[in-house]
Amino acid sequence: MERVAFRLKVRKEMMNEYVRRHTEVWPEMLDALRSTGWTNYSIFLDRADGSLFGYFETLNLEAALAGMGKTEINEKWQKDMAPFFENLEGVNADQGFIKLEQVFFLQ
Template structure:
């Protein structure tokens, strides 16, 4: 699974409305994202308008192409475009993708990774 992190810049005077729109994303948009491979997708908004997005997907290009084929995405991107600074492309195409430089689970020994899947709380037998 590919982990993707990206940034965009939301206009400061539009931040509140941007957050409100994302508190109630259209159900058909949510379903389309899921169906085209956008998983564990989150957006984070800093108080200066920096938007950081994170998702997991088998293939980002395929996920973007899948969304591009949906009518709901075209409508959503058209509505969202006005919220961003210096953006000449639709938001889902104009974001700055960040390169991953560290992932904890990739560096843990296999036995430690397996141990993390279990509840670390000591039981009566352990004490």
């Protein structure tokens, strides 16, 4: 199992709405994530500066990203969420996140 951690930055003025939308994630989006191999997915937000940390597990990151990239619901979700993020320079959040290096793991 591959453990993936990433970071993004949410615009300060949009943090409340970002959180609200993640309390109501579309059921079709949840189904798409599960069916393309995303598991144990969590998102953490630092409201002080908008730093976002995400974590999920998957058998294969490239396959999980490619699978989501083929779904219509992901295209709709990414378009809907694009205004929330800083510094993505025209790419979707699921393609523009900064993948973090794992340096320690306690099992």
